[in-house]
Each structure stands twice: as structure tokens, then as C-alpha cells.
Amino acid sequence: MRIRSWSWLALVLSSLALPALAQTQPANTVRTLLAAGHLGSVVDTPLHFRLFAVRLPAMEHVPYSGPNSVLYVLSGTLTVALDGTTQTVSEGAGVFIPAVRTTVFGATGIEPAHFLQFVLAPAAEAQKSPLGGSASSEELYRTSEPLPGLRAGPHEFSLTRVTLPAGMPVNPPHYRSGAALYYVIAGTGAVTADGKVEPRVAGAPHFEPYGWVHQWAVPGDTPLVLLQANISQEGVPAVLPSIPSAVPK
Numbered sequence: 001m002r003i004r005s006w007s008w009l010a011l012v013l014s015s016l017a018l019p020a021l022a023q024t025q026p027a028n029t030v031r032t033l034l035a036a037g038h039l040g041s042v043v044d045t046p047l048h049f050r051l052f053a054v055r056l057p058a059m060e061h062v063p064y065s066g067p068n069s070v071l072y073v074l075s076g077t078l079t080v081a082l083d084g085t086t087q088t089v090s091e092g093a094g095v096f097i098p099a100v101r102t103t104v105f106g107a108t109g110i111e112p113a114h115f116l117q118f119v120l121a122p123a124a125e126a127q128k129s130p131l132g133g134s135a136s137s138e139e140l141y142r143t144s145e146p147l148p149g150l151r152a153g154p155h156e157f158s159l160t161r162v163t164l165p166a167g168m169p170v171n172p173p174h175y176r177s178g179a180a181l182y183y184v185i186a187g188t189g190a191v192t193a194d195g196k197v198e199p200r201v202a203g204a205p206h207f208e209p210y211g212w213v214h215q216w217a218v219p220g221d222t223p224l225v226l227l228q229a230n231i232s233q234e235g236v237p238a239v240l241p242s243i244p245s246a247v248p249k
Contacts (some may be wrong), residue, residue, distance in 0.1 A: 001048075003012070003042045004213060007141060008110070009045070010051075011051045011096055013016065014098040015237050016175065019073050021031055021224045022027075025048045027052030027191065028196055029163060029164050030163040031160050031161070031163075032160065032161045032162075032242070033158060033159075033160050034070075034072065034093060034094030034159045034160060034161055035044070035070045035071070035094040035095050035096040035158065035159040035236065036094035036096060036157070036158040036159070036236075037068060037097075037098060037156070037157045037158075038069070038154060038156065038157075039068060039120075039153075039155045039156070039157050039231070040145075040154055040156075040186060041152070041153070041154070041249045042083035042120075042151075042231065043129075043150055043151070043152050045122045045123060045124070046122070046123040046147075046152065047121065047122060047123070048120075048121045048122075048123060048126040048143045048145075048146060049119070049120065049121075049141070049143045049147065049179065049181040049207065049240070050118075050119040050121050050128070050138045050139065050140070050141065050142045050143075051116065051117070051118055051131075051139070051140045051141040051181055051183065051205050051229075052116070052117045052119065052130065052131075052138065052139055052140065053074075053114070053115075053116060053137065053138045053140055053162050054114070054115050054116070054117055054131060054135055054136070054137045054138075055113075055135065055136045056076075056078070056106075056107040056112060056114075056115075056134065056135045056138075057112050057134055058076075058107050058109060058110055058111055058112050059107065059108065059111075060106070060133075060134040060135075061104055061105065061107075061134075062104070062105050062131055062132070062133040062134055062135040062175070062211075063102060063103070063104050063105075063133070064097065064102075064104070064130065064131060065100055065101065065103065066099070066100075066119065066121075066122045066125065066128075066149050066225060067099050067100075067120055067122060067125055067130075067183045068096075068097070068098060068099040068117045068119075068157055069096075069097045069117050069118060069119040069120065069122050069130070069226055070094055070095070070096050070097070070117075070157065070158070070159040070222040070229055071089065071094055071095050071097060071115050071116065071117050071118075071159075072094045072115060072116045072118075072159060072183075072184060072227055073089050073091050073092065073093055073094070073113065073114070073115045073127050073158075074086075074091065074114040074115055074116060075091055075111070075113070076091065076107055076109055076111045076112055076113035076114055076115075077091070077107070077108060077109040077111075078087075078105060078106070078107060078108055078113040078114060078115055079105070079106040079107075079108050080095055080103060080104075080105060080106075081103065081106070082096070082098075082101060082102075082103045082104075083101070083240065084096070084137055084209075086242070088163055089115075089199055090109075090178055091159075094159075096157065096159070096161045103191040105131075105135070106164045108132070109154070111153075116180055117130065117131075117137075118127050118159065118183075118227075118229035120157060120231060123146055123201050125215055126142065129153075134201050138140070140183070140205050141181065141207065143207060143209075145185055147178075147179045147188055147210070147231070148210050148211070148229055149178070149179070149209070149210025149211055149226050150179075150210070150231075151199045151233055154233070154234045155178065155232060155233050155234060155236070156178060156230075156232060156233075156234055157229070157230075158230050158231075159227065159229050159230075160228045160230065161185075161225065161226070161227055161228075161236060162218050162222050162225070162226045162227075162228050163208065163224070163225050163226075164216065164223060164224040164225075164226070164230075165218065165223055166187075166218055166221050166223050166224075167218060167219075167220075167221065168216075168217055168218040168224075169217055170215045170216070170217040170238060171215055171217070172214050172215065172241060173213050173215055173242065174212075174213070174214070174215070174242075175210070175212055175213045175214070175239070175240055175243075176207075176208045176210055176212065176232070176239065176240075177210065177233065177236050177238060177239070177240050178210060178218065178231040178232035178233060178236075178238065179207075179209050179229065179230070179233050179236060180208045180228055180229065180231070180238070181205065181206075181207050181208075181228075181229045182200075182202075182205060182206040182207070182208070182226050182227060182228050182229075183197075183204075183205055183206075183226070183227040184200050184201060184202050184203060184204050184205075184224070184225070184227075185204075185223065185225040185226065185227060186201065186202050186222070186223070186224070186225040187202065187218065187220065187222045187223055187224035187225055188202070188218075188219070188220050188222075188224065188226065189216055189217065189218050189221050189224040189237065190202065190216070190218070191206070191214055191215070191216060191236045192214060192215040192216075192217070193212065193213065193215070194212035200224075206226075213243060215245075247249055
């Protein structure tokens with residue numbers, strides 16, 4: 001049965017790459033902004049995107065004073081103590097953590113806190129583990145090269161939950177004005193790029209650098225739910241249509 005299921009999916013994904021003369025417009029998506037932070041500059045040093053899955057045992061606390069990051073709580077309850085205030089972040093919510101500001105994460109409930117941490121790491125810190133102590137973390141993704149195409153000026157670093165409806169056809173070609181790192185929460189999607197169609201399944205990361213022209217679709221009968229950590233210049237749309245210009249130096 002599993003072989004048949006994946007064979008069916010491969011057939012559907014392959015068909016998405018074929019040209020369609022009468023393609024309908026993509027259905028509306030649902031976007032929920034979970035967290036956002038202001039970055040004064042992103043060109044002072046090369047930057048990498050990293051993604052960690054973290055488990056913090058119940059009633060434990062761990063300090064953090066690393067690079068800019070955004071967190072998403074998968075289960076449990078997380079407290080974030082920063083600048084003399086404590087914020088409670090519940091399951092399905094997110095928070096922005098500014099760089100080099102001592103922060104303390106706590107799992108104050110009776111259950112451990114499981115969360116995702118998207119880190120915008122300078123090259124000098126691209127190999128370091130962001131958390132220690134009682135927290136256990138697994139690195140799910142790290143960009144092999146610094147992020148290309150970043151420009152001078154202030155940027156926004158945001159975390160958004162995006163829900164694409166079941167059966168959504170291939171959307172128009174587009175690319176990122178900055179960069180985005182995704183995590184698939186639920187469902188199965190299909191990404192068309194570079195002459196290929198590839199599936200994106202629950203639990204998988206997905207990276208979109210500047211200038212990478214691609215398309216999304218949802219071939220199945222369940223919605224696709226994505227977490228999207230995005231960096232883009234303030235005042236510039238995060239997503240742009242058509243073909244990008246040359247990568248800025």
C-alpha cells in the first residue's frame with residue numbers, strides 16, 4: 001500500500017510540472033504573523049539560516065544569548081524572560097529573540113516544552129550549538145553557504161504560519177527578495193523549480209534563497225501548513241514575481 005501511495009504522489013507531482021493552458025489562479029492562503037523583529041543591518045557579516053528542534057524538560061530553565069532568532073512552540077508551554085519581563089508562549093505561538101541579549105527560556109508546566117528555533121547566525125557562529133544546559137537540541141537544517149543577495153539597510157525578521165488549501169494548483173513563478181526557511185507542520189506540498197517537482201512533507205525543512213524562482217502547489221486533499229521564517233528588507237515585498245536581477249554584490 002505504501003508503494004502505491006508514493007507512486008500515486010509521484011505521478012501527481014510529475015503532472016504539476018507540465019504546462020497548463022487554462023490554469024486557475026491559486027486559492028487564497030491564510031497567513032498568521034506569529035513574531036517579528038527589526039534588524040538594523042544584515043551585511044556587516046555573512047549570515048546563515050539554521051533550524052533546531054529543542055526539548056526543554058519540565059520545570060527546567062536555560063539561558064540564551066546568541067544570534068537573532070524566532071521560536072515556535074510545538075507542544076507544552078515556554079516562558080521567555082527578557083529585559084526584566086517574562087512572556088508566556090503557548091503551543092502554536094511564536095516569539096522573536098534579539099541577538100546578544102541575555103534571555104532565559106523556561107518550561108514551567110508539568111510537561112516538557114518542545115519548540116523550533118530559527119536562527120540567523122553569523123558565519124563565526126554557524127557551527128555552534130545555541131543552547132546548552134538541560135536543553136537537548138537537534139539541528140534540522142543549516143545553509144551550506146552564507147545567504148546571498150542581502151542588501152544594506154534595515155530588515156525585518158519574521159515568523160509566519162501559512163496555510164495553503166487542499167488541491168491548490170501551481171501558483172505563478174516567484175522568488176524571495178531576501179530569504180526564507182520553512183518547516184512543514186502538516187500536509188504535503190509540491191515545489192516546482194529548476195525543471196523538477198519535489199514533495200515537501202510534514203517534518204521537513206525547506207529553504208528559499210534570494211533569486212530562486214519556484215512555484216508551490218498542494219496536490220492532496222488536505223491543507224498544507226507551513227512555518228515561514230523570512231528575512232526581507234523593510235519596505236520591499238518579501239515575494240517578487242518573474243525573474244530576479246543579478247545578485248547584488
